[in-house]
Amino acid sequence: MKRAFFLVTAAALIAAPAPAKAPQLDTQAPIGFLIDLSSGAVLLAKNADQRIPPASMAKMMTTEVAFELIDSGKLPLSKTCTVRPETWRQWHGPQAGSTMFLSVNEQVSVENLLHGIVTLSGNDASVVLAECIAGTEQAFVEQMNALGRKLGMTNSNFGNSNGWPDEGRTYVTARDLATLARATIENHPKLYKQFYGRPSFTWGKTLGSGQAITQGNRNPILGKVAGADGLKTGHTNEAGYGFTGSAEQNGRRLIGVVAGLSSWDARIQESTRLMEWGFNAWQTRPLFKQGAQVATAKVQLGDSSEVPLIAPRNLAVTLPAGLSSDTFQVKVRYDGPVKAPIAKGQHIADLVVSTGDTPPQTVPLVAGEAVGEAGFFTRAWVGFKSLLGMA
Numbered sequence: 001m002k003r004a005f006f007l008v009t010a011a012a013l014i015a016a017p018a019p020a021k022a023p024q025l026d027t028q029a030p031i032g033f034l035i036d037l038s039s040g041a042v043l044l045a046k047n048a049d050q051r052i053p054p055a056s057m058a059k060m061m062t063t064e065v066a067f068e069l070i071d072s073g074k075l076p077l078s079k080t081c082t083v084r085p086e087t088w089r090q091w092h093g094p095q096a097g098s099t100m101f102l103s104v105n106e107q108v109s110v111e112n113l114l115h116g117i118v119t120l121s122g123n124d125a126s127v128v129l130a131e132c133i134a135g136t137e138q139a140f141v142e143q144m145n146a147l148g149r150k151l152g153m154t155n156s157n158f159g160n161s162n163g164w165p166d167e168g169r170t171y172v173t174a175r176d177l178a179t180l181a182r183a184t185i186e187n188h189p190k191l192y193k194q195f196y197g198r199p200s201f202t203w204g205k206t207l208g209s210g211q212a213i214t215q216g217n218r219n220p221i222l223g224k225v226a227g228a229d230g231l232k233t234g235h236t237n238e239a240g241y242g243f244t245g246s247a248e249q250n251g252r253r254l255i256g257v258v259a260g261l262s263s264w265d266a267r268i269q270e271s272t273r274l275m276e277w278g279f280n281a282w283q284t285r286p287l288f289k290q291g292a293q294v295a296t297a298k299v300q301l302g303d304s305s306e307v308p309l310i311a312p313r314n315l316a317v318t319l320p321a322g323l324s325s326d327t328f329q330v331k332v333r334y335d336g337p338v339k340a341p342i343a344k345g346q347h348i349a350d351l352v353v354s355t356g357d358t359p360p361q362t363v364p365l366v367a368g369e370a371v372g373e374a375g376f377f378t379r380a381w382v383g384f385k386s387l388l389g390m391a
Contacts, residue, residue, distance in 0.1 A: 021320065021357060022357055022358040022359075023277070023281035023282065023320050023321070025273070025274065025277045027046065027258070027273065028261070028266060028269075028270055029046070029259065029260060029261055029266075029274075030046075030047060030240075030259070030260035030261075031046060031047045031048070031242075031257070031258065031259035031260050032045075032046035032047070032174065032256075032257065032258050032259075032270075032274065033045055033048040033174035033175055033177075033178050033256065033257040034254060034255070034256045034257075034275075034277075035254065035255050035256075036252065036253075036254055036278065036282065036284060036318045037182060037185070037252075038251070038252045038253065038284045038314075038316045038318070039315075039316045039317050039318040039361050039363065040361055040362060040363050041282075041317070041359070041361045043254075043278050043282055044278075045174075045175070047174070048173060048174045048175040048257075049155060049173050049174075049175055050173060050174075051155060051171040051172070052171065052172060052173065052174070052239065053163070053165065053170060053171060053172075053238050053239040054171070054177065054239065054242070055163045055234030055235050055236045055239040056098065056123075056232060056233060056234040057163060057172070057177060057232050057233070057234035057242055057243075058158060058160070058161070058162060058163030058170055059117050059118070059121065059162055059163060059232055060181065060184065061144045061147070061148060061158060062117060062126050062129065062140075062144065062161045062162070063195070064147060064151075064180060064183060064184050064188075065133070065143050065144055065147055066110065066129060066133065067184060067187075067192075068147065068187075068188075069133065070110075070188075070191060071187075071188055075110060076110065077110050077114075078109055078110070079109065079132070080108070080109055081107070081108050081109070081110060081113060081128055081129060081131075082107055082108075082128075082132075083104060083105060083108065083128050084105075084128075084131065085104050085105065087127050087128055088102065088105075089104075090127075091123050091124035096123055096124065097123050097164070098121040098122055098123055099120075099123060100113075100117075100120050100122030100203050100204065101122075101124075101203060101204025101213050102116075102122070102128060102203075102204065108128065110129065110132070112203065113128060113132075114129070115198065115201045116201065116203060118195045118198070118232070119195075119198045119200065119201040119215070119217045120203070121218060121233065123162040126161045126162035130161040137160060137161055141158055141160060141161060144158040144161070145158055148176075151179055151183045152179055153172070153180060154176070155172075155175070155176055156172040156173060156176040157169065157170065157171055158170050163234060163236075164236075165238050165239075174258075174259060175257075178244070178255045178256075181231050181244050181246060181255045181257075182255055184196075184230075184231070185253070192229075193229070196230035196231055197217075197219075197228070197229035197230055198217060199216060199217050199223075200214055200216045201214070201215060201217075202214040218233045219232075219243075220243055220245070220267055220268040221245050221247060221272055221275055224268075224272050225245075225247045225272055225275045226247065226249055227247040227248040227249045228245065228246070228247040228275070229247065229248065230246045231244045231245055231246055232244055234259075235264075235267075239260070240260045240261050241259075241260075241262070241263060241264060241266065241267040242258060242259035242260065242267070243257070243267055243271045244256070244257045245271055245275065247275050249279055254275060254279065258270050258271055280321065281320065281321050282318050282319065282321055283318070283320070283322075283323070284317070284318050285316060285319060286314065286315070286316050287315040287316055287351070287353070288311040288315045288351075289311065289314055289315075290312065290313050291310055292311050293308045293310050293368060294310065294311060294332065294351060294365055295308075295309045295332045296308055296309060297309055297332075297334050297336055297337070297338050297367075298337035299337055299338050299339075299340055299342065300338065300340065301339065301340050301374045302339075302341070302371040302372065302373060302374055303371060303374055304371050307338065307348070307367050307368065308367070308368035308369060309349050309366070309368065310365065311365065312347075312364060312365070315363050317353045317355070317361055318361065319358070320358070323355075328353060328354065329355070330351060330352070330353050330354075331351075331354075332350070332351060332352075332365065333350050333351075333352050334350070334365075340372060340373045340374065341370070341372050342367045342370060342371040344367055344368070344369050344370040345366050346366060346367045347365070347366050348366065348367050349364075350363065350364055350365060351363045351364075351365055
């Protein structure tokens with residue numbers, strides 16, 4: 001069908017594109033990506049589609065699989081998992097990287113394993129949880145990849161549950177990591193709040209004295225960027241230092257990714273710079289409230305000739321900070337006319353916002369009501385008019 005464009009006629013929204021220059025950030029990070037969730041605007045994309053090893057950022061997907069199962073009622077947080085001797089031997093000691101300090105044959109709840117994964121980045125915790133959920137780590141990896149495809153992570157693959165180097169089988173992109181982070185934040189808000197952003201977690205005991213072991217969260221923006229509450233760091237010699245993070249200020253949430261940095265300190269510096277630049281150099285302005293009708297779309301062979309297009313959530317546009325003019329261009333775009341039947345809430349159009357030299361911002365619009373297929377006589381009449389050139 002022909003791609004149709006319709007100007008929105010809302011007052012104070014339609015005008016010529018503003019002569020605004022997009023703010024620039026010269027980051028030291030070889031890989032960088034920043035998105036404003038309030039509008040969907042990509043504020044920075046530096047080698048964002050380059051395949052990279054995620055290191056421990058892969059644990060975000062391990063956590064996301066668990067969150068999906070928990071919220072669907074298939075995995076209780078109270079479920080007890082056993083640390084198999086074979087798993088303990090493989091993921092115990094200095095050679096095994098970050099650890100939760102689990103003990104052989106220890107019984108650990110899913111809840112505590114998730115704290116061990118998210119806050120402590122425990123390689124041991126990731127494998128124990130994977131085996132507890134799917135029987136084997138490889139079976140769990142199949143769930144990771146299936147969920148990645150479902151979320152739209154089109155350029156990523158997982159070969160294990162913790163991001164340990166595996167000769168290139170595990171790879172991601174910065175854009176896909178942001179997609180994963182967004183899914184966790186938006187699809188599982190209660191679990192996200194419960195597990196991400198915790199400053200420290202205590203588990204395990206020291207040898208000899210038996211003192212409890214408390215480890216801090218490695219998140220480099222916690223306590224440095226207002227509203228920071230997630231997500232996950234990663235580091236191996238192969239991957240360098242990376243981080244996928246998020247913060248919310250005044251109802252505006254950003255997700256940022258940096259990767260390939262050469263040091264711990266560089267990760268702190270560039271992660272903080274990226275998020276602060278996103279909040280300070282850009283501003284968000286509201287467009288339509290959730291449920292507001294934005295436009296209508298023509299319907300083909302339906303029991304109604306058109307369908308209202310509404311905002312499925314509060315819609316906003318992100319603009320350079322300090323922009324005094326409200327001049328930006330808004331268009332509704334869809335493949336039309338839309339063929340019936342149409343379900344209420346179905347995504348059938350997009351709102352495309354352009355301003356100055358910033359990239360267009362695209363947000364979804366959904367059907368405000370259901371439209372059924374036209375009856376026999378209506379379809380026949382439409383066909384007759386088409387033959388006569390009246391349609």
